[in-house]
Amino acid sequence: MHPSLFNQTPVELAAMLEGLGEPSYRGTQILEWLWQKRSTSIDEMSNLPVGLRDHLKESFSLRSLTHVRTQGSHDSTRKFLFRLQDGCHVECVLIPASPALYGERADRRTLCVSSQVGCAYGCKFCASGLDGFSRNLTADEIAGQVLLAEELSGEKVNNIVFMGMGEPLANLSQLLKALELITAPWGLGIGARRLTVSTAGLVPQIRKLADHPQQIRLAISLHGASDEVRDRIMPINRKWPLSELFKALRYWTKRKKQTITLEYILIDDVNADLAQATLLAQRAKSLHAKVNLIPYNTVEGLPWKRPDDPQCRAFRDALVKSGVPATLRLEKGHDIDAACGQLRLKEEKKIRTDVD
Ligand code: SF4
Numbered sequence: 001m002h003p004s005l006f007n008q009t010p011v012e013l014a015a016m017l018e019g020l021g022e023p024s025y026r027g028t029q030i031l032e033w034l035w036q037k038r039s040t041s042i043d044e045m046s047n048l049p050v051g052l053r054d055h056l057k058e059s060f061s062l063r064s065l066t067h068v069r070t071q072g073s074h075d076s077t078r079k080f081l082f083r084l085q086d087g088c089h090v091e092c093v094l095i096p097a098s099p100a101l102y103g104e105r106a107d108r109r110t111l112c113v114s115s116q117v118g119c120a121y122g123c124k125f126c127a128s129g130l131d132g133f134s135r136n137l138t139a140d141e142i143a144g145q146v147l148l149a150e151e152l153s154g155e156k157v158n159n160i161v162f163m164g165m166g167e168p169l170a171n172l173s174q175l176l177k178a179l180e181l182i183t184a185p186w187g188l189g190i191g192a193r194r195l196t197v198s199t200a201g202l203v204p205q206i207r208k209l210a211d212h213p214q215q216i217r218l219a220i221s222l223h224g225a226s227d228e229v230r231d232r233i234m235p236i237n238r239k240w241p242l243s244e245l246f247k248a249l250r251y252w253t254k255r256k257k258q259t260i261t262l263e264y265i266l267i268d269d270v271n272a273d274l275a276q277a278t279l280l281a282q283r284a285k286s287l288h289a290k291v292n293l294i295p296y297n298t299v300e301g302l303p304w305k306r307p308d309d310p311q312c313r314a315f316r317d318a319l320v321k322s323g324v325p326a327t328l329r330l331e332k333g334h335d336i337d338a339a340c341g342q343l344r345l346k347e348e349k350k351i352r353t354d355v356d
Helices: 010-020 025-036 050-059 139-153 168-183 203-211 227-233 242-256 274-287 309-321 342-355
Strands: 065-071 078-084 089-096 109-112 116-118 133-136 159-162 195-199 217-221 261-266 290-295 326-328
Touching (some): 065 139, 116 168, 159 168, 168 203, 195 203, 217 242, 261 309, 290 309
Parallel strands (some): 261 290
C-alpha cells in the first residue's frame, strides 16, 4: 500500500523533487492538481513530465478514501461512510446551517470529521469506543473526508469540527499536519478560526495545542460537572480529573484569548439534574466558557436514555439564569445514527457477519 500524495506538504514535496533533480515549481503544480483541480488520477497531471508522473505512480496512491454509503437527505444532516485503503471504515457528518434555530450564518456548512478508527477512551455513552481502538488516521485521511464530502454533496465546507470518531488529541502529530492541509492556501484554504478541535480532556496535549500558533478553537467533551459523575461515564477523568483539566483550560484561554465551548450530553439519571446544572454554571463562569447542551442520542447496545424535553429546557434555563451562554441543540440526525461511530459499527458488524 503506497502513501497518498495528498499527505505531502510543500516542504516534503520539495525534498522529494530535489532528490529526483526536478525543479521546485513542480511541487506547486502537483499541489494545484491535487487540491484545486481535485485530480483523481496522476495521468491527468498533464504539465508534469512523463518520467515524473511514472515516478509518482510507482511511489504514491491518490485518494485514500472511497465512498460506501450516505444517510440523510440533501436539506438535512447527511452522514457519509468511507472505506480506507486497509478496509477500515470512518464516517463524517455534514450539518447544514439552521439560522432560524441558532442564529448561525445561513451559508455555514459544518463537517464533523473523524480522527481515528474507533477510540481507546471508552466513554460509556459513546458508540465509537464500543469496538475499541483500531488505528490513528493519517493527515490525508482526515483532510480527505472534507474533499470527498464536498464532492459528494456539491457544497463547499466552511466550518470543521473534530468531533467524529476518535480522540483527535491522541493523534496529535497527524492532527497538526491535517490542520496544515486544511488551512493552507494551497490546500483546502479554510480559516483556522473555522476549525474546532474537541477533546475528552487530554491535559498535556491541550497545553501543547495551546502553544500551537494557529487560532483553532477548542471544545471540551465535559458531560459531567463533578468528578463523581465524570468518573462514572468517562474513564479519562480518573487520569486527569476536573481540577487538572480546568488548569489546562485556563492555560488555553490565557494563550489563545478565545472562548472555550463545553459540550454536555444530557443523559437521564446520570448528569441532567439541577445540582449538576449549578456546578456546571460555576465551572463555565470560571472560564467564561459557553455551553452546548445535547440531548443524548440513543445508541443500540447501550443502556442510556435521553431526558424528556422539559428537563432539558430546565437544565438550560438554570445555566442561562446564572449568566452562562448556553444552547440546547435540537437534535439533528437522530434518525441517521448521528452519534459518532454508529454507522461504522453497523458496517463492520455486517462485514463480520457476511464473512462468518
Ligand atoms: S466520546 Fe470521544 S473520547 Fe469518548 S469514547 Fe467517544 S470518541 Fe472516544
